[in-house]
Amino acid sequence: MKEVDIKHLSKLANIQLDKEEEKILQKDLDKIIIHIRKIQEVEVNKTPNTTHLSIEELPLRSDKKEKPLSVKEVLSNAQNPSKNHFTINRMINEDDS
Amino acid sequence: MKTILEYQEQFKKEEMTPLDLLEKSLEKIDPSLNAYITVTEELARKGLKKDIQGKLKGIPIAIKDNINIKGIPTTCASNVLKGFIPPFSATVIERIQRSGGIFTGKTNLDEFGMGSSTERSNIGPTKNPYDLTKVPGGSSGGSAAAVASGSAVISLGSDTGGSVRQPASYCGLVGLKPTYGRVSRYGLVAFGSSLDQIGIIGRNAEDVGVLLKVIAGYDPKDSTSSQSKVEDYGNLNDTPKNLRIGIPEEYFKQIDEEVYTSVMKIKKAIEKEGILFKSVSLPTTGYIIPTYQVISYAEASSNLARYDGVRYGLRKDGEDFHDTIRKSRNEGFLSEVKRRILIGSFVLSSEAIAEYYERADLIRRLITQEFNDVFKEVDYLLTPATPTPAFPIGERTDDPIRMHVPDRMTAGANLAGIPAVAAPAGMIGKLPIGYQLIGKPFDEKGLLSIVRLVEKIVPFQGFIKEAQDG
Amino acid sequence: MAEYKTTIGIEVHAQLKTVTKLFCGCPASFGEEANTNVCSICLGLPGVLPSLNKKAVELTVKAGLALNCEIHTRSIFARKNYFYPDLPKGYQITQYRFPIATGGKISLEGREIRIKRVHLEEESAKSIHEKDKSLIDYNRSGVPLIEIVTEPDIDSPDMAVAYLKTLQKILQFENISDAVMARAEFRCEPNISVSKEKGILGTRTEVKNLNSFKAVKKSLLSEIRRQTETLEKGKTVEQATIHYSEETQKTWVARIKEESSDYRYFPEPDLPPLLISQTWIDEIKTTVGELPVQKKEKYVELGLNEKDAKTISSSTTTSRLFEK
Numbered sequence: 001m002k003e004v005d006i007k008h009l010s011k012l013a014n015i016q017l018d019k020e021e022e023k024i025l026q027k028d029l030d031k032i033i034i035h036i037r038k039i040q041e042v043e044v045n046k047t048p049n050t051t052h053l054s055i056e057e058l059p060l061r062s063d064k065k066e067k068p069l070s071v072k073e074v075l076s077n078a079q080n081p082s083k084n085h086f087t088i089n090r091m092i093n094e095d096d097s
Numbered sequence: 098m099k100t101i102l103e104y105q106e107q108f109k110k111e112e113m114t115p116l117d118l119l120e121k122s123l124e125k126i127d128p129s130l131n132a133y134i135t136v137t138e139e140l141a142r143k144g145l146k147k148d149i150q151g152k153l154k155g156i157p158i159a160i161k162d163n164i165n166i167k168g169i170p171t172t173c174a175s176n177v178l179k180g181f182i183p184p185f186s187a188t189v190i191e192r193i194q195r196s197g198g199i200f201t202g203k204t205n206l207d208e209f210g211m212g213s214s215t216e217r218s219n220i221g222p223t224k225n226p227y228d229l230t231k232v233p234g235g236s237s238g239g240s241a242a243a244v245a246s247g248s249a250v251i252s253l254g255s256d257t258g259g260s261v262r263q264p265a266s267y268c269g270l271v272g273l274k275p276t277y278g279r280v281s282r283y284g285l286v287a288f289g290s291s292l293d294q295i296g297i298i299g300r301n302a303e304d305v306g307v308l309l310k311v312i313a314g315y316d317p318k319d320s321t322s323s324q325s326k327v328e329d330y331g332n333l334n335d336t337p338k339n340l341r342i343g344i345p346e347e348y349f350k351q352i353d354e355e356v357y358t359s360v361m362k363i364k365k366a367i368e369k370e371g372i373l374f375k376s377v378s379l380p381t382t383g384y385i386i387p388t389y390q391v392i393s394y395a396e397a398s399s400n401l402a403r404y405d406g407v408r409y410g411l412r413k414d415g416e417d418f419h420d421t422i423r424k425s426r427n428e429g430f431l432s433e434v435k436r437r438i439l440i441g442s443f444v445l446s447s448e449a450i451a452e453y454y455e456r457a458d459l460i461r462r463l464i465t466q467e468f469n470d471v472f473k474e475v476d477y478l479l480t481p482a483t484p485t486p487a488f489p490i491g492e493r494t495d496d497p498i499r500m501h502v503p504d505r506m507t508a509g510a511n512l513a514g515i516p517a518v519a520a521p522a523g524m525i526g527k528l529p530i531g532y533q534l535i536g537k538p539f540d541e542k543g544l545l546s547i548v549r550l551v552e553k554i555v556p557f558q559g560f561i562k563e564a565q566d567g
Numbered sequence: 568m569a570e571y572k573t574t575i576g577i578e579v580h581a582q583l584k585t586v587t588k589l590f591c592g593c594p595a596s597f598g599e600e601a602n603t604n605v606c607s608i609c610l611g612l613p614g615v616l617p618s619l620n621k622k623a624v625e626l627t628v629k630a631g632l633a634l635n636c637e638i639h640t641r642s643i644f645a646r647k648n649y650f651y652p653d654l655p656k657g658y659q660i661t662q663y664r665f666p667i668a669t670g671g672k673i674s675l676e677g678r679e680i681r682i683k684r685v686h687l688e689e690e691s692a693k694s695i696h697e698k699d700k701s702l703i704d705y706n707r708s709g710v711p712l713i714e715i716v717t718e719p720d721i722d723s724p725d726m727a728v729a730y731l732k733t734l735q736k737i738l739q740f741e742n743i744s745d746a747v748m749a750r751a752e753f754r755c756e757p758n759i760s761v762s763k764e765k766g767i768l769g770t771r772t773e774v775k776n777l778n779s780f781k782a783v784k785k786s787l788l789s790e791i792r793r794q795t796e797t798l799e800k801g802k803t804v805e806q807a808t809i810h811y812s813e814e815t816q817k818t819w820v821a822r823i824k825e826e827s828s829d830y831r832y833f834p835e836p837d838l839p840p841l842l843i844s845q846t847w848i849d850e851i852k853t854t855v856g857e858l859p860v861q862k863k864e865k866y867v868e869l870g871l872n873e874k875d876a877k878t879i880s881s882s883t884t885t886s887r888l889f890e891k
Binding site: 012014057058059063064065066068069071074083084085086087088089090 | 585586587591592593594600601602603604605606607610618619620621622623624650652657694695696697698699700701702703704705829831838839840841842
């Protein structure tokens with residue numbers, strides 16, 4: 001059963017794999033999934049009821065301004081910044097506003 | 098070889114200056130070990146000039162290269178972070194600096210913390226100072242190698258499934274993974290957010306405790322950090338009385354014979370101190386690795402989605418913006434990280450999420466409950482830290498499944514969010530081997546106190562001679 | 568032409584009136600120079616963690632109360648995972664299965680529109696497109712948004728506009744959002760289907776990129792026409808994203824939804840559950856006023872005729888007396 005479709009997953013993960021690596025990774029993934037499937041054996045009906053590990057409550061921050069980074073710092077790691085913006089190939093055909 | 102407190106005494110008595118200690122430490126950096134990605138000599142000297150008085154005054158500390166120091170490159174041993182220099186420091190770094198601590202450099206790791214050998218790094222493997230043909234453990238292998246070889250007095254690592262404890266075991270050191278939430282994660286590059294903790298690798302329990310006291314405590318920038326009181330972790334002379342320590346049978350299966358003997362030696366030594374040992378059982382142990390894999394890979398696939406070259410890091414130009422991002426990520430990540438991201442995406446995907454991620458989450462709660470239950474009968478658990486001593490470089494690089502084998506001992510504590518410490522049990526030939534103690538939430542002091550007790554009764558003889566002087 | 572029934576549900580995103588962003592202390596203000604209100608957190612740099620804005624929670628609770636919702640004392644944040652250059656972390660922190668408020672309603676001209684949910688999430692960055700490249704400004708990244716979703720209780724474009732106008736007024740009146748559509752502080756995404764068969768809903772399409780109430784009305788009318796014509800021809804309506812052109816005043820299929828994006832939602836591990844005490848909810852409730860138009864609706868329900876209801880509700884004094 002080929003549950004793990006590497007072409008679909010590489011799209012979800014947004015990684016463009018070379019054909020060679022794709023073949024190797026497909027094999028690796030199939031092997032790993034067999035091991036992970038072990039979790040299907042466990043009886044999970046009587047599990048305790050918590051979604052989060054941390055027992056702490058979510059702390060709330062007061063709505064006070066803090067100093068942002070300077071534009072220079074913000075762009076300090078950017079490739080080809082322009083007019084104080086980050087740049088990327090033309091983004092087309094999406095629903096941005 | 099001195100403890101942090103002993104160095105502080107020496108500084109006070111002017112028998113040695115912090116600059117002496119720094120220079121001696123930097124001299125011990127051996128490039129052939131490949132423990133450091135970036136040596137931060139200039140930063141360290143500047144730090145000394147500030148002459149900050151504090152508990153860590155003048156102590157040279159190595160920092161795993163997935164913890165941000167402002168103005169110093171953070172690489173996470175990955176090409177995807179090429180050229181990235183963070184404009185902020187991790188909270189733990191700020192706390193160390195305020196206590197006078199200084200940094201020798203950023204140490205090597207498995208890319209983004211994913212691995213158990215420090216081989217999967219874009220700068221190549223770090224070698225075990227005890228035997229250059231063996232791994233130092235991972236993913237905090239650089240930190241462990243730095244301390245074991247004497248170029249740092251103590252170090253910070255990170256532990257998601259055992260990445261501080263396992264290298265400590267392979268390098269004859271004390272490695273502590275605190276309770277989840279004990280130490281702020283702000284500034285630690287995330288791998289498995291619900292599992293990660295910054296941990297400490299040092300030469301003895303007291304040093305680890307002194308550093309823990311400085312870095313531990315609530316941080317408003319980390320919403321998962323705990324308000325629980327910070328104790329005097331460096332004061333370890335009182336061993337808790339009437340201790341009961343459990344020996345979980347599942348942790349003693351499929352381990353080297355000599356590992357078993359070493360751990361039992363520790364048991365016998367402290368039994369004489371009136372500590373009660375009891376056999377216990379943790380039946381979910383066999384499910385720890387797959388549960389850990391599902392949860393950590395899922396979180397990793399999400400945490401690593403930000404590495405797209407748009408705001409920082411490697412960028413490979415493509416035909417359109419989708420293409421540019423996909424190519425950049427393909428070129429930037431090594432294969433282990435790719436594997437984990439792909440599987441992580443799989444277990445969260447709509448077809449698989451119920452059977453995998455959600456199920457693993459339920460099993461995690463069972464595992465946690467099981468620890469809670471066992472801690473009603475005993476106060477601590479004693480286990481091996483690793484099933485074998487350090488393995489040869491290259492032995493497991495092509496085997497993603499075998500790579501996880503040591504995690505069997507350590508990942509349970511991450512899943513349950515409880516503290517655990519690895520410490521030297523002895524030597525197996527030329528190589529050190531560690532034992533592990535697991536404790537209740539926020540009982541780091543108890544864990545370190547027992548390690549301190551063991552140090553007094555059966556002091557570790559295996560420290561590397563050259564690392565010791567100075 | 569046979570009688571087609573229209574079914575509309577609307578999703579609104581409104582920017583909250585807070586001083587700072589949702590997860591960091593950067594100013595949430597509008598119209599500043601690019602990348603001047605950005606920090607390590609809203610830039611999603613390696614190692615950062617979110618820190619939740621209390622005021623944003625308060626305003627979300629207030630919105631829920633103003634819309635007669637049940638406020639949940641325990642709610643969870645979740646990660647919605649997808650890739651886009653304006654999304655710095657590669658995921659948006661939002662709410663999924665356990666939002667802050669659910670089960671509300673608005674009365675509109677004697678009809679009831681049920682509010683399915685109100686939840687809190689973060690905004691993405693802004694991009695400008697030039698000929699050969701796109702420029703991204705992260706000032707907007709991390710600004711707090713509430714998302715308000717109705718049940719499919721709206722049955723005409725006019726009613727859709729009336730709902731939106733009322734909702735906008737409520738948000739402005741309660742000081743929850745300035746809700747200025749032109750500044751993208753109030754974004755409407757109606758989804759619409761038509762059906763001839765009683766009790767059975769048609770395939771719905773989602774209309775995006777609407778910048779005015781006029782555009783909402785015209786686009787929905789156009790979409791009803793388009794879907795009806797498609798069905799009359801014997802073809803099927805495909806699930807799609809619809810855009811509306813102000814120039815041609817027509818809707819067109821921008822993207823077929825063959826494969827809905829797999830957002831791989833899971834609970835946000837960096838944020839423990841949000842606990843909102845009943846005491847706090849009660850405190851916030853005292854700050855919730857009622858729009859005159861809402862009072863009027865209430866009086867009509869109680870039996871008053873439209874004219875009297877309108878007169879009494881238009882002044883705070885008379886309405887207070889009446890409510891005694």
